[in-house]
Amino acid sequence: MTTTSTPPDARPAPAAVEPHGKHTLTPARIIGAGTAVTGNAYGQRELLDLFGITDPRTRSVFLNSAIERRFLTLPPRDDTGAFGTEPQGQLLAKHKRLALDMGARAVRRCLDDAGLALADIDHLCCVTTTGLLTPGVSAHLMRETGIRAGTSRMDVVGMGCNAGLNALNAVAAWATAHPGRVAVLLCVEACSAAYVMDGSMRTSVVNSLFGDGAAAIALSADPPDAAGPPSGGLPAVPGASAGPRLLGFASHLIDSAIDAMRYDWDDDQHKFSFYLDPDIPYVVGANAEQVVDRLLAGEGLRRTDIGHWLVHSGGKKVIDAVRVNLGLTRHDLRHTSGVLRDYGNLSSGSFLFSYERLVRERVVRAGDFGVLMTMGPGSTIETALVQW
Structure with missing residues (x-):
């Protein structure tokens, strides 16, 4: 869909915060x-x-998922060559191993993209739903990579596919x-x-959908005395490039569907098990308009002002339901569909894989607006408005 973005100077400026009545803080910007x-x-x-799955219904679910491949770490094989069963303890150990490996690589690539080093991280937030660690992924990752011990940290655990935007x-x-300091958000899911x-x-x-992946972004905000207006100039971080500013967030909890997506204990399997209600794509689609319109109303915008849509790759039906209800085109959601095709559902980090693809496409122009959207257990829709 071809849209015309409202020029930055033609809309109300985002609300500013004035600490101590002296300086104006500018919104955080994605810098890597x-x-x-x-x-x-x-x-x-x-x-x-x-x-060895031959059941026609199961094969149909897999082969009609709009997914071509996924990155996975399969169970070890037993003496007969069959895949063995992994008890919950082994799965938790697998989560730790995969999360730290993928997480470290994603963080380093993020920092390389921003022209930064591990020593530049001032705050680290790690998001995951596919395993539980105490201390959390953040502490283990800091020890494994050598991130400064004085770095503040936070872990967001168990929120599901929407958690990336909650944490953001x-x-x-x-x-x-x-302002002037660097925060890193890591979404790491060892599905x-x-x-x-x-x-x-x-x-x-469930087994037809999810794949392993990690995504990290670095954020920083201009210091109050940085040269230039809040909407211009680079973050005052050496080597950082100008990414989009985060203008606002909007959430919507569909409490009537609180059990539609859940990850809870299965007594028969002696493991945690994920459940997806077959109707959840339509529930999400039906509620997408109100939260997006509320997000945009805060900045005096309409959907036609949005040039870029980065939506969670939750599944083919979810993507179609959001597209139809928001009046979007398949081109608008090309990165969302492309990530689903090439990786499957990556849970909390899916929308950041789409963000990375958009940046690499090099079609974004200064002043363009974008909407980020995730959805997950709760049932919840999370959104964010950005501007380049």
Whole structure:
């Protein structure tokens, strides 16, 4: 969809915060991004054949998912060559191993993109739903990579596919409150550590969707005395490039669908198991308009002012429902669909894989507006408005 963005000087300026009545803080800006996956990619048909799945209904779910491949770490094989069963303890150990490996690589690529080093990180936030660690991923990652011990940190655990934007809201606030300093947000999901194999249609749907991946972005805000207006100039971080400013966030909890997406204990399998209600794509689609319109109304914008849409790659039906209800085109959601095709559903970090693809496409112009959208358990829709 071709849209015309409202010039930055033609809309009301975002509300400014004036600490101590002296300076005006500017919104945080994304200054770098990086992604990582596990080492092995599998096609959907290949996975079906590897696990010897012949049930026509299950095969149909996999082969009609709009997913061509996913990066996964499969269970070890037993003496007969069959894939063994991984108890919950082994899955948690797998999560830790994969999360730290992917997470470290994503953070380093993000910093390289921003022209920064590990020593430049002042705040680290790690998001995951596919495993539980105490201390969290942030502490283990700091020890593994050598991030400064004085770096402040936060872990967001268990919120699901929407959690990346929940965390981005908090990290952007931290960066805005600490101008000139660097905050890094890491979404890392080892979905290979969250699978159940029981032959049911419930788990077949889940098992056809998710893949392993990590995505990191770096944020910073201009100091109050930085030269130039809030909407111009580069962040005062050496080597950083001008990415989009985060102008606002809007959330919507569909409490009537609180059980539609959940990750809870399965007594029969002695593991945690994920559940997706078949109707959830339509529930999300039906509620997308109100939260997006509320997000845009805060800046005096309409949907036609938005040039770039980066939506969570939740699944083919989810993407179609959002597209139809928001009046978008397939081109608008090309990166969302492309990430689903090439990686599957990456949970909390999916929208950042789309963001990275948009940046690499080099079609964004100064002044363009974009909307980020994620959805997940709650059921929840999270949105953010950005401007380049």
